[in-house]
Amino acid sequence: MLGDLLVTAGVVVLLFVVWQLWIGDAIIGAQFKDEASNLTDEWANSAPAAPAPSVTPTPGTTGPATAEPPVLDQPGDGEVFGVLRVPRLGADWQFKLAGGVSASVTLDPIGLGHYPDTSMPGQVGNFAIAGHRGSHGAPFADLPSLRVGDAVVVETEGGWYTYRFRNLEYVRPDGVEVLLPFPQAPQIEATDRVITMTTCSPRYGFSERAIAYGVFESFTPRTDAGPPVSLTSGAA
Amino acid sequence: MYGALWRVLPGPWWVRLLIVLVLAAAVLYGLFFYVFPWVSDIVYPQEVTVE
Numbered sequence: 001m002l003g004d005l006l007v008t009a010g011v012v013v014l015l016f017v018v019w020q021l022w023i024g025d026a027i028i029g030a031q032f033k034d035e036a037s038n039l040t041d042e043w044a045n046s047a048p049a050a051p052a053p054s055v056t057p058t059p060g061t062t063g064p065a066t067a068e069p070p071v072l073d074q075p076g077d078g079e080v081f082g083v084l085r086v087p088r089l090g091a092d093w094q095f096k097l098a099g100g101v102s103a104s105v106t107l108d109p110i111g112l113g114h115y116p117d118t119s120m121p122g123q124v125g126n127f128a129i130a131g132h133r134g135s136h137g138a139p140f141a142d143l144p145s146l147r148v149g150d151a152v153v154v155e156t157e158g159g160w161y162t163y164r165f166r167n168l169e170y171v172r173p174d175g176v177e178v179l180l181p182f183p184q185a186p187q188i189e190a191t192d193r194v195i196t197m198t199t200c201s202p203r204y205g206f207s208e209r210a211i212a213y214g215v216f217e218s219f220t221p222r223t224d225a226g227p228p229v230s231l232t233s234g235a236a
Numbered sequence: 237m238y239g240a241l242w243r244v245l246p247g248p249w250w251v252r253l254l255i256v257l258v259l260a261a262a263v264l265y266g267l268f269f270y271v272f273p274w275v276s277d278i279v280y281p282q283e284v285t286v287e
Contacts, residue, residue: 001237004237004238005237012267015264015267015272016267016272016275016276019267019268019272020272020276020280023268024268024272024273024276027268027269028273101285103282107284108277113285115285130284130285131284132282132284133282133284134282135276135280135282136282140284171286173283173286173287174286174287175286176286176287178286179286198284198285198286199284200282200283200284204280206281206282206283206284209284209285209286211286
C-alpha cells in the first residue's frame with residue numbers, strides 16, 4: 001500500500017518534469033497560436049473601420065504598397081492590440097500582444113506584453129515588449145536563434161508593421177536602459193524606430209535577460225493586396 | 237492499492253483493462269491541464285522583464 005503510493009508519487013513528479021520541459025508549452029503555445037490566428041482572421045474578414053491611409057506605391061519594389069505608419073494609442077493593461085509574427089520561429093508562429101508586462105494580467109494568460117509608455121509600433125523611439133521563454137506557451141523560447149535581417153512583424157487591425165532583426169545582447173535583470181528610446185544611450189535623442197524584445201536567460205533561469213533588437217522597415221496597410229512580402233516570402 | 241482496484245472492477249480482464257486505461261487517461265488529463273500548470277507557477281516563477 002505505502003509502496004504503491006510512493007511509486008505513484010515518483011511517477012507523478014517525473015511526469016511533471018516531462019510536462020514542464022516538453023508538453024506544457026506545446027499545449028499552451030498551440031492554444032495561444034490558435035487564439036492569435038482567430039484574431040487575425042477576424043481582422044481580415046471585417047471591413048476596415050477607418051478610411052484606409054493614403055497609399056503610396058513604392059517604386060522598384062514588389063508586393064503590397066507601403067505607407068506612413070499610423071500610431072496606435074497606448075493600450076490598457078491586458079488590452080490586446082496586435083499579433084506578433086516571426087517567420088523564422090515558424091510559419092504558424094504568432095502570439096497576441098497586449099498592454100502591460102505583468103505576469104498575472106498579460107504575460108501568463110495572453111502571451112506577449114508591451115512595456116507601458118514605450119513607443120507603439122511604427123512610432124519613432126523604442127517599441128519594447130516582453131515574453132516568456134520557458135513557460136506559459138514560451139513564445140520567446142527560440143528568440144536568440146534569430147538571424148540578422150529576419151522579419152519581425154506586428155499585425156494590427158490596420159495593417160502590418162515590419163521590423164528587421166538586427167542584434168542580440170544579454171543584460172542583468174535591472175538593465176532597464178534597453179527600454180530607452182535609443183536603447184542603452186540615455187544621452188542620444190531617438191530618431192530611429194526600433195523594437196526591443198526581452199525574455200529570460202538562461203532559458204529556464206532568470207539570472208540574466210536576453211534582449212533582441214530590430215529596426216523598423218515599413219508599414220503595409222491592410223488592403224486587398226494582402227500581407228507584406230516580409231511575411232509571405234518566409235524566412236530569408 | 238492497485239491490486240485491490242483490479243479486484244473491485246467488474247467484468248472479464250479486457251473490460252477491467254479498458255476501465256483502467258480510461259481512468260488513467262482521465263487522471264493524466266487532470267494533471268496536464270489543471271494540476272501541473274498550477275504547480276508550475278508556484279515552484280517555477282519566471283521573470284522575463286527588465287525592471
